[in-house]
Amino acid sequence: MVDWDWETRPTYESERVRIDATSSPAVLYDMKLPRLVEDHEVGLMLSLADYHLDSGLPFIVMVRQERGTGVISARHRKAFADWLDARREALQRDDVVAVVVVPEAIFRAVLRVVYRFRTPPLRTLTTPDARSAADAVRGELGRIGQALTPQIERWLDTVRGPASA
Numbered sequence: 001m002v003d004w005d006w007e008t009r010p011t012y013e014s015e016r017v018r019i020d021a022t023s024s025p026a027v028l029y030d031m032k033l034p035r036l037v038e039d040h041e042v043g044l045m046l047s048l049a050d051y052h053l054d055s056g057l058p059f060i061v062m063v064r065q066e067r068g069t070g071v072i073s074a075r076h077r078k079a080f081a082d083w084l085d086a087r088r089e090a091l092q093r094d095d096v097v098a099v100v101v102v103p104e105a106i107f108r109a110v111l112r113v114v115y116r117f118r119t120p121p122l123r124t125l126t127t128p129d130a131r132s133a134a135d136a137v138r139g140e141l142g143r144i145g146q147a148l149t150p151q152i153e154r155w156l157d158t159v160r161g162p163a164s165a
Contacts, residue, residue, distance in 0.1 A: 004044055006051045017041050021048055023155035025058035025095070025146055026137050030159075035070035042076050046083050053087060058095035060140050062133050062159065067103035084121055091122040095144040098124045099136045134160035 004012070010021040016037050018030040029045050031037065052059035071077075084091065098120070102108045108126050115124070125140075127133040134156040141148050 004047055006048055012041075012044050014038075014041065017045075019044055019048060020155075020159075023149075023152045025052070025060055026141065026152050026155065027052075027059065027061045028159050029061060029063045031063065031065040031069065031072070033069055034065055034072045037072055037076060039076075039079075042072075042079050046079070049083075050087070053090045053093075053096065058144055058146055060095075060097045060099065060137055060144075060146075062130075062137055063098060063100045064130050064133065064159065065101055065103070071107075088121040094123075095146075096122045097140045097144075098122055099133045099140065100124065100126050101128070101130055101133045102126045103128055130160045 006021055010024070012019040016031075016033045018028065018032065019041075020028040020030070027048060049059060049061070051057075072080075090096075100111075102111060105128070108128065111126055123140075125136050127136055137156060138148055141152070
């Protein structure tokens with residue numbers, strides 16, 4: 001477990017990843033260079049999720065990645081899978097959601113197949129871009145009865161990026 005105080009330090013950033021919990025329960029894991037993410041950064045992502053789960057707080061994480069940035073290493077995928085298995089019961093709450101941006105259609109298709117055989121323990125939505133992910137986060141906040149505050153709305157406007165032309 002990585003020691004990080006998410007209440008006093010709600011963000012972390014490196015050239016590989018940005019973790020932004022300033023608008024919790026909406027949280028961003030911006031995977032800038034997923035294949036280069038370091039072990040402690042995976043630990044930080046998991047510690048933020050643990051913080052929400054252990055505190056009984058809603059958690060709607062948007063995992064954003066741009067086309068062509070690669071995927072996380074097999075070792076890190078295993079770390080996430082092991083964590084999902086270990087936290088399976090806590091993750092089945094209705095107010096724990098992952099909204100994952102998967103720009104490549106082939107990867108979205110692969111995920112659909114994987115999810116048919118191994119359903120994630122938490123509600124998981126995949127979207128092709130950050131704009132549709134921001135819309136999904138808005139919808140999930142409404143579904144779980146959380147207010148879409150002006151702060152969250154501004155935050156979503158920044159994480160979704162400019163409108164497509």
